[in-house]
Amino acid sequence: MTSDTALPPAPGAQAPAPATETQRRWARQHSIGALWETWGITAVLVVLLAASPLLSSDFLTVANLQSVLRESAYLGIVAAAMTLAVMNGTFDLSVGGQLALVSVTTLMGYAAGGTGLAVLVAVITGVACGAVNGALVTAMRVPPFVATLGMLFVFRGIAYVLTQDGPKTLPYSEIGSPFVKIGGLNVAGIPLPFLIMVAFYGAIWVLLRRTATGRRVLAFGSSPEAARFCGISVHRIRMLIFVVIGLSVGIAALTYISRVWTADGSAQDGFELRVIAAVVLGGTSLKGGKGTLIGTFSAVLLVGVLNDLLVSRGVDASYQRVVLGCVLITALAIDGLRTRFAAPGSFAHMLPRRRREAPAR
Amino acid sequence: MTTAAPERGARATAPRARLNRAIESAPLALPLALIAVVLTVATDRFLSVDNLTNVVVAAGIVAIPGLAMTLCIAMGEFDLSVGSTVSLTGAVTCTWIVGGHPAAVAMLVGLLVGAAVGLLNGLVVTKLGVTPFIATLATLVIVRGVSLAYTGGRDAIVSSSTLKFLAAGRVFGVPMPVVLTAVTALAAWWVVNRTRFGRWVCAIGSNREAARMSGLPVDRVRTTVYVIVGVAGGIWGLLISSQLQKGSGQLGLGFELDAITIVVIGGTSLLGGRASVVGTLLGAVLIETIRNGLNLLNTPPAYQRISIGLLLVVALTIQALRRNAPAEALDDV
Numbered sequence: 001m002t003s004d005t006a007l008p009p010a011p012g013a014q015a016p017a018p019a020t021e022t023q024r025r026w027a028r029q030h031s032i033g034a035l036w037e038t039w040g041i042t043a044v045l046v047v048l049l050a051a052s053p054l055l056s057s058d059f060l061t062v063a064n065l066q067s068v069l070r071e072s073a074y075l076g077i078v079a080a081a082m083t084l085a086v087m088n089g090t091f092d093l094s095v096g097g098q099l100a101l102v103s104v105t106t107l108m109g110y111a112a113g114g115t116g117l118a119v120l121v122a123v124i125t126g127v128a129c130g131a132v133n134g135a136l137v138t139a140m141r142v143p144p145f146v147a148t149l150g151m152l153f154v155f156r157g158i159a160y161v162l163t164q165d166g167p168k169t170l171p172y173s174e175i176g177s178p179f180v181k182i183g184g185l186n187v188a189g190i191p192l193p194f195l196i197m198v199a200f201y202g203a204i205w206v207l208l209r210r211t212a213t214g215r216r217v218l219a220f221g222s223s224p225e226a227a228r229f230c231g232i233s234v235h236r237i238r239m240l241i242f243v244v245i246g247l248s249v250g251i252a253a254l255t256y257i258s259r260v261w262t263a264d265g266s267a268q269d270g271f272e273l274r275v276i277a278a279v280v281l282g283g284t285s286l287k288g289g290k291g292t293l294i295g296t297f298s299a300v301l302l303v304g305v306l307n308d309l310l311v312s313r314g315v316d317a318s319y320q321r322v323v324l325g326c327v328l329i330t331a332l333a334i335d336g337l338r339t340r341f342a343a344p345g346s347f348a349h350m351l352p353r354r355r356r357e358a359p360a361r
Numbered sequence: 362m363t364t365a366a367p368e369r370g371a372r373a374t375a376p377r378a379r380l381n382r383a384i385e386s387a388p389l390a391l392p393l394a395l396i397a398v399v400l401t402v403a404t405d406r407f408l409s410v411d412n413l414t415n416v417v418v419a420a421g422i423v424a425i426p427g428l429a430m431t432l433c434i435a436m437g438e439f440d441l442s443v444g445s446t447v448s449l450t451g452a453v454t455c456t457w458i459v460g461g462h463p464a465a466v467a468m469l470v471g472l473l474v475g476a477a478v479g480l481l482n483g484l485v486v487t488k489l490g491v492t493p494f495i496a497t498l499a500t501l502v503i504v505r506g507v508s509l510a511y512t513g514g515r516d517a518i519v520s521s522s523t524l525k526f527l528a529a530g531r532v533f534g535v536p537m538p539v540v541l542t543a544v545t546a547l548a549a550w551w552v553v554n555r556t557r558f559g560r561w562v563c564a565i566g567s568n569r570e571a572a573r574m575s576g577l578p579v580d581r582v583r584t585t586v587y588v589i590v591g592v593a594g595g596i597w598g599l600l601i602s603s604q605l606q607k608g609s610g611q612l613g614l615g616f617e618l619d620a621i622t623i624v625v626i627g628g629t630s631l632l633g634g635r636a637s638v639v640g641t642l643l644g645a646v647l648i649e650t651i652r653n654g655l656n657l658l659n660t661p662p663a664y665q666r667i668s669i670g671l672l673l674v675v676a677l678t679i680q681a682l683r684r685n686a687p688a689e690a691l692d693d694v
Contacts, residue, residue, distance in 0.1 A: 321509070
């Protein structure tokens with residue numbers, strides 16, 4: 001402060017302010033709280049992985065790790081797109097129905113015209129589902145929660161109608177087909193579904209962090225009012241988000257169905273809730289405007305690893321649910337308590353401020 | 362949100378309020394009448410006393426948790442864990458009956474379990490500050506797990522006349538579920554329209570922060586509502602177990618969406634701030650009439666899902682299009 005005396009009083013008084021503001025912002029971004037927000041769940045994943053040999057001797061084998069990655073991929077792919085939606089302050093409850101429907105149509109496509117047609121059908125069905133959701137939300141102005149809840153019934157119902165004569169399955173004779181390789185192939189020891197998932201996260205990251213559209217997604221999520229005053233068209237963004245979710249389900253269904261080989265209307269019941277749980281576990285706030293893709297990525301793997309560990313420990317499937325539910329509540333409770341204590345007027349908020357003022361006095 | 366204020370002041374300008382309310386329930390009464398006419402013409406069994414009783418009983422059973430959920434949604438929150446509560450309550454009650462306890466005691470224990478799940482939800486939401494959507498999503502998973510673990514994956518099959526009376530019994534010729542629903546509906550109407558508690562619930566739904574600033578015991582009200590939903594879920598579980606004469610970890614899958622659907626179709630806004638008891642009842646009747654009609658027409662179950670989904674979307678589209686402010690619709694989650 002004293003070094004600024006040469007400057008005129010008015011700018012001199014203001015000049016240090018931006019500097020300290022930048023410093024403060026840097027400090028805020030690199031505080032333990034902020035780091036925890038971005039990397040917390042990743043840290044938990046690393047700790048869990050480090051502790052895994054103690055929990056299960058068979059966990060850290062190549063085959064087992066490959067299977068965890070392969071199993072996690074379809075959930076992860078949809079979770080990436082769902083992260084966009086949740087950041088935008090909305091969500092899509094219909095993904096479970098979409099996955100069932102796309103899986104069924106994909107198998108029908110494969111039966112009709114082989115791998116190429118199957119992939120095409122998967123992507124088209126997924127995008128079409130997303131477009132229907134998007135149209136309902138934007139053109140018909142139905143609140144996303146109910147629109148997608150209704151479409152969950154509809155998509156699942158269509159899948160049921162298509163499989164009335166029994167579930168669609170891939171015949172065993174197709175084991176050598178390229179379609180099965182989508183789910184089963186390993187590239188340099190890494191399962192192809194996981195590579196697809198990583199590529200999808202890369203694409204979503206670019207969309208979110210390197211394009212104006214991504215900015216708008218976040219901007220609307222953090223303040224719908226402000227975004228509207230800035231002239232951001234919510235409709236276009238929401239449409240895009242729902243189509244991206246549909247596309248993600250199309251891709252996810254390919255990695256899922258080429259591994260599971262069979263689907264009917266009841267496939268993946270409750271999938272939507274698992275996806276949203278993974279997104280929220282990853283630190284994305286349901287209020288919108290805040291979240292990270294790496295959080296979702298790690299949360300998906302965390303759930304996968306945890307599931308695998310529980311299975312290998314011989315824990316009953318019913319207790320697995322209890323454990324996963326408790327993990328979700330704990331993660332959210334930590335987050336909730338932290339934001340509560342950081343709120344204006346709370347004790348914890350007073351503490352750092354006093355510390356900051358201390359050197360000045 | 363904005364609708365709450367006119368409705369409050371509406372007591373003074375009754376005719377207009379009455380008109381508004383009539384318009385609000387019209388989207389439901391109209392399709393209901395239409396479907397009833399179509400079914401009467403298309404099938405010869407729809408208008409029989411037996412069949413209509415079936416519809417009313419089915420509607421009554423889903424209306425009980427629906428009415429509790431109406432309070433919850435009016436408060437601007439959700440409870441996704443009802444389906445699991447149904448399963449756990451039924452499982453506990455039936456296991457206790459199988460274990461040789463009197464049916465009345467077993468049913469009471471079942472209801473207490475429901476209340477406990479509600480209390481757990483309430484405490485997680487208020488004390489731990491977890492968003493209701495996620496908190497109840499987590500308890501949905503947890504309670505389902507507990508229910509499966511408790512039953513060990515087996516069905517607890519009972520033959521108890523006391524339990525059976527709950528769903529199949531009649532009081533002065535009126536089916537028991539209908540009596541229960543009538544009592545619940547009257548209680549719900551009274552709570553929403555005539556009590557301080559109902560006002561508080563709607564006030565929290567319109568603006569929780571303002572409610573807190575006004576000195577309302579926000580956390581206590583929220584917890585109470587979750588306990589009410591838990592108990593209603595418990596009653597639902599008892600009724601379902603009574604119908605099937607068994608308790609199982611598999612019962613009640615996806616029931617939470619049924620309960621939410623009838624509330625939303627009934628016109629209770631997801632924005633919170635107002636509750637429509639009559640709407641929820643009509644919503645329950647509408648959905649069960651459609652299910653019944655599709656059954657009578659021998660439609661495969663798959664089409665039932667589609668039609669209920671479409672109904673939900675159409676009802677909401679009408680609601681959304683009727684609202685003049687386009688911005689408001691987009692703030693809904």
